[in-house]
Amino acid sequence: MANTTDTGLISPSNTRVGWIGTGVMGRSMCSHLIKAGYTLTVFNRTLSKAQPLLDMGAHLAQSPHHLASQSDVVFSIVGFPSDVRSVLLDPTSGALSGLRHGGILVDMTTSEPSLAAEISAAASSKDCFSIDAPVSGGDLGAKNGRLAIFAGGDESVVKRLSPLFALLGKVNYMGATGKGQFAKLANQIAIASTMVGLVEGMVYAHKAGLDVGLFLEAISSGAAGSKLLDSHGNRILKRDFEPGFYVNHFVKDLGICLKECQNMGLALPGLALAHQLYLSLKAHGEGNLGTQALILALERLNNVSLQSTTATSS
Numbered sequence: 178m179a180n181t182t183d184t185g186l187i188s189p190s191n192t193r194v195g196w197i198g199t200g201v202m203g204r205s206m207c208s209h210l211i212k213a214g215y216t217l218t219v220f221n222r223t224l225s226k227a228q229p230l231l232d233m234g235a236h237l238a239q240s241p242h243h244l245a246s247q248s249d250v251v252f253s254i255v256g257f258p259s260d261v262r263s264v265l266l267d268p269t270s271g272a273l274s275g276l277r278h279g280g281i282l283v284d285m286t287t288s289e290p291s292l293a294a295e296i297s298a299a300a301s302s303k304d305c306f307s308i309d310a311p312v313s314g315g316d317l318g319a320k321n322g323r324l325a326i327f328a329g330g331d332e333s334v335v336k337r338l339s340p341l342f343a344l345l346g347k348v349n350y351m352g353a354t355g356k357g358q359f360a361k362l363a364n365q366i367a368i369a370s371t372m373v374g375l376v377e378g379m380v381y382a383h384k385a386g387l388d389v390g391l392f393l394e395a396i397s398s399g400a401a402g403s404k405l406l407d408s409h410g411n412r413i414l415k416r417d418f419e420p421g422f423y424v425n426h427f428v429k430d431l432g433i434c435l436k437e438c439q440n441m442g443l444a445l446p447g448l449a450l451a452h453q454l455y456l457s458l459k460a461h462g463e464g465n466l467g468t469q470a471l472i473l474a475l476e477r478l479n480n481v482s483l484q485s486t487t488a489t490s491s
Contacts, residue, residue, distance in 0.1 A: 187250070187340045189214035194341070195248030196220075197241050197264050197272065198255040198286070199227045201420055202312070205319035206254070206285075209344040211235060220244045220264075241265065245275035250341065254285040254312075257429055261288050265296055278304040281334060285326075287311045287365070287430050290355035290437070297330060297354040306334045309354065311361035313368075314346060316421035317408055322346060327364070329357030362437060365430045368468075369451035371405050376472045379413065383483050390414055409469040416484060418466040418473075425464035428455045 192215065196207040199221040207230055211217050217235040220243075221227040231237055238244035241264045245251050251272050253264055261284055265272050272282060273296075282300055284293065284307070293309035300307035307330060314324040324346030328335045335342075335350050342348040351360040378401070382392040393410040396402060412418070431452040438445055454474045461477075463470055476482050 187337060189216070192250060192341075193218070193248045195238070195244040195251040195272070196230075196235075197244060197251065197253040199230055200254070200256075201316050201422070202285075202319045203252075203254045204229060205316065206312075206324070206345050207235070207252075208233060209322050210341065213344050215341075218244050218247050240270045241267070241272040242270050242275035245272035245280065246277075248276070248280070250281045250283060250338070251276060252283045252285060256286070256426060258286075258288045258292050258433075261286050261292060261296075266299055273299055273303060273305065276300075276303065276305050280305045281338065282307040283310050283338065284308070285310050285312055287361050287426070287433075288358060289433055290358040290362075293329060293355045293358050306331060307354070308334055308338065309357040310335075310342070310348070311357055312346065313361065313364050315408065318346060325349065325364075327351050327357040327360035329360075330354045359437075362430065362434045365427070366434055366445060366448050368405065369427075369431055369455075370447040371403060372409075372468060372471050373447070373451050373454065374401075375403070375406055375409065376413070376475050379410075379472065379483065380475045380479060380481060384479070384481060389483060412467070412469050413472050414483070418463075418470040420465065420467035422468050423464065424455055424458045424466050424468060424470060427468050428452065428459055428464070431455065 194210055194215045194217050196217055196219045199207060199219055207217060207219060211233045218238050219227050219230050219235045220238045220241055255261055255264060265282060268274055297307040309329040310326050312324040312326050318324040322345055326342055326346050326348040328348050328350050329352060332350055351357050379389055382389050397406055431448060434448055435452060454471060457474050458470055463473060
């Protein structure tokens with residue numbers, strides 16, 4: 178097997194790919210690589226979530242270690258930093274323990290910048306490479322291969338990975354190890370307050386007696402228009418709270434942001450407010466809904482429901 182990290186020639190004919198985490202995002206992302214002809218080995222704790230990929234020709238590994246022993250490049254996109262640490266760094270079952278010299282770990286989970294640095298140091302000690310490359314774009318971006326990818330680490334390694342990244346979306350090199358995670362966290366901060374603004378505008382429009390569907394259509398081409406409105410406005414109107422991105426994971430992301438803000442001595446009150454509102458969804462048992470379920474928190478605060486207008490608005 179060619180050492181792709183030395184030659185830079187990553188292609189289906191010489192690069193075996195491992196994929197850890199086949200949930201809402203990972204399953205779609207992995208499928209693009211299979212369709213492009215790459216040999217894929219997958220691992221997921223819940224087998225049923227990996228089955229569609231096995232049906233497409235992917236191989237199943239019994240552990241991240243087993244997966245990495247059969248891979249040149251290993252992608253991971255799991256839930257929490259603790260999951261990242263387990264699947265990549267566990268001394269017996271983790272991917273790094275099974276990766277050959279020169280192999281590459283690419284963690285696409287939104288996680289802690291300090292953990293990205295830890296993974297990079299551990300990989301370097303084994304003559305391997307590590308890139309932090311979290312993504313933005315949700316389930317639709319994953320399905321359409323149009324994710325924004327924030328990459329941190331050795332720029333030459335990021336460039337070598339470009340044939341793989343190109344199948345998933347647009348890669349943006351953000352700087353040294355951890356900078357991909359910092360960029361994604363800043364992205365989440367921007368999304369959080371945008372989502373608050375969207376649902377507050379919808380609740381206000383409803384209370385004012387407007388047709389909320391017409392209102393969303395009217396503002397979509399003005400200064401209030403956004404990708405978030407385009408992707409989530411109608412979902413909210415239809416009471417479609419299926420997760421493109423889980424509330425639980427968003428609470429995790431915003432919590433990491435607040436922790437980093439404390440480290441930096443940075444006050445971001447909009448972030449803190451959004452975090453509290455999303456925590457209230459978790460308290461109501463709604464952590465497994467999508468982030469657009471924020472409308473429920475605002476409805477409860479105001480004792481209103483947009484559901485009564487859904488039929489006319491959709």
